[in-house]
Amino acid sequence: MGAKNVQTARFGIVHFGIGAFHRAHQAWYTDKAQDQKQDGAGWSIVGISLRSATVAQQLNPQDGLYTVTECSPGGRAVRVIGSVRQVLTASEQPEAVAAAIAAPETHIITFTVTEKGYCRTAEGSLDPELAQEGSIYPFLGRGLRRRLDAGLPGLTLLSCDNLAHNGRQLENLLTAYLRKQDPELAEWTARTCTFPCSMVDRIVPATTIADLDAVAAAIDMEDRGAVVTEPFSQWVIEDRFAGQRPAWERVGAELVADVTPYETAKLRLLNGAHSALAYLGLEQGHTFVHEAVADPAIRPVIEQLMRDEAAPTIPAAPGQDLGAYADALLHRFANPALNHRLIQIAMDGSQKITQRWLETLLESRNRCPAILTALAAWLRHVRGDNTAIWGAVDDPMAEALALAWKGRTSAEAVHAILGHDGVICGESALRSSDAKELLALIDAKRM
Numbered sequence: 001m002g003a004k005n006v007q008t009a010r011f012g013i014v015h016f017g018i019g020a021f022h023r024a025h026q027a028w029y030t031d032k033a034q035d036q037k038q039d040g041a042g043w044s045i046v047g048i049s050l051r052s053a054t055v056a057q058q059l060n061p062q063d064g065l066y067t068v069t070e071c072s073p074g075g076r077a078v079r080v081i082g083s084v085r086q087v088l089t090a091s092e093q094p095e096a097v098a099a100a101i102a103a104p105e106t107h108i109i110t111f112t113v114t115e116k117g118y119c120r121t122a123e124g125s126l127d128p129e130l131a132q133e134g135s136i137y138p139f140l141g142r143g144l145r146r147r148l149d150a151g152l153p154g155l156t157l158l159s160c161d162n163l164a165h166n167g168r169q170l171e172n173l174l175t176a177y178l179r180k181q182d183p184e185l186a187e188w189t190a191r192t193c194t195f196p197c198s199m200v201d202r203i204v205p206a207t208t209i210a211d212l213d214a215v216a217a218a219i220d221m222e223d224r225g226a227v228v229t230e231p232f233s234q235w236v237i238e239d240r241f242a243g244q245r246p247a248w249e250r251v252g253a254e255l256v257a258d259v260t261p262y263e264t265a266k267l268r269l270l271n272g273a274h275s276a277l278a279y280l281g282l283e284q285g286h287t288f289v290h291e292a293v294a295d296p297a298i299r300p301v302i303e304q305l306m307r308d309e310a311a312p313t314i315p316a317a318p319g320q321d322l323g324a325y326a327d328a329l330l331h332r333f334a335n336p337a338l339n340h341r342l343i344q345i346a347m348d349g350s351q352k353i354t355q356r357w358l359e360t361l362l363e364s365r366n367r368c369p370a371i372l373t374a375l376a377a378w379l380r381h382v383r384g385d386n387t388a389i390w391g392a393v394d395d396p397m398a399e400a401l402a403l404a405w406k407g408r409t410s411a412e413a414v415h416a417i418l419g420h421d422g423v424i425c426g427e428s429a430l431r432s433s434d435a436k437e438l439l440a441l442i443d444a445k446r447m
């Protein structure tokens with residue numbers, strides 16, 4: 001790995017949430033853009049983990065270098081990535097995080113902090129209880145305040161999480177935080193920073209010991225920061241940058257005026273199908289996505305969800321073929337070389353199902369039996385039906401969801417979870433006809 005030519009960076013990106021996804025996606029694009037560069041401008045990333053020091057311990061001793069392995073039935077392709085300069089652990093190095101944001105060479109802050117990292121209420125506004133020390137907001141507030149004081153320009157804050165209108169959400173949430181903490185900074189941020197929306201796509205299973213062993217055998221050295229992924233990758237970015245950016249479009253990223261059709265299709269078809277595969281698949285005893293999608297009892301539900309229920313709610317962009325998109329997704333899900341665990345996708349369902357299923361249900365003019373079948377499986381999952389085999393429910397709302405089921409009938413629980421004042425619902429409460437159909441499905445436990 002030492003052979004990779006790491007440039008002295010003149011332009012910086014600060015990234016919050018340097019997990020496997022970022023390393024296989026934005027850092028991979030940035031590395032490829034570096035290899036293509038014609039202008040001599042070097043870009044590098046300071047990665048930040050909010051709490052855990054694990055990634056810092058993996059990558060810093062390797063000078064930030066690590067491998068991305070693309071797995072397909074045809075074999076494995078390994079690439080060394082040299083775009084990450086350093087990893088900081090925010091809880092231990094708050095001063096270094098503020099300094100990275102305030103560095104004159106920093107132009108962009110990117111985010112993959114997962115849905116729950118945005119600290120939202122069920123209605124989608126900032127939850128002041130959650131947006132405390134340790135969340136992204138105080139770190140952003142301190143770093144941006146230093147830029148203002150130093151007379152430096154604003155930044156592009158680019159959300160790369162699976163949220164609808166992710167840039168707008170980040171903008172609204174950060175603005176709400178800053179208005180309370182530092183109104184002058186809120187005004188400066190609104191005037192000088194931009195918050196583009198983006199659609200990110202690449203399936204990145206959590207790295208296993210077997211993956212690390214396979215990489216070590218392939219490159220003849222240990223790589224503690226290795227990530228594995230599929231060959232496919234997509235990144236569609238709203239072209240709204242406050243300053244400079246890497247030439248990501250030279251290596252496959254698409255810069256567009258409006259991300260909405262791509263983002264909505266990805267959330268409702270890919271992620272919607274993924275969550276359905278997770279809850280239906282776990283109930284059937286499957287471990288991996290490729291097993292669940294091959295199950296003749298599950299596959300028709302997935303096809304119906306994507307083609308008949310989600311796709312008709314999406315006004316496609318010119319040239320966007322949603323039928324072909326669904327075909328391609330089924331092919332990607334079937335990749336047997338990936339070993340993508342259903343339990344990984346089942347995590348944090350309370351933060352995911354609104355944009356993956358409930359918005360389709362609300363916007364659809366037709367019945368959506370496949371989504372309701374998946375929703376019934378999720379409700380059984382959070383009731384605890386799968387815990388004997390798959391362990392405790394991993395969700396920030398797990399306790400509230402279990403409580404909503406406790407001593408209640410299915411009808412009462414559905415109301416407590418998905419009604420107007422429900423645990424997760426807010427604006428996207430179920431229509432009464434859907435609620436009725438859902439109830440029958442919960443208790444029938446069949447597909």
Ligand code: CS2
Pocket residue numbers: 162200201202203204270271274275344345346352
């Ligand atoms: C998955 C996503 O874990 C999940 O919830 O649906 O991480 C999915 O693999 C990515 O969005 C694919 O781009």
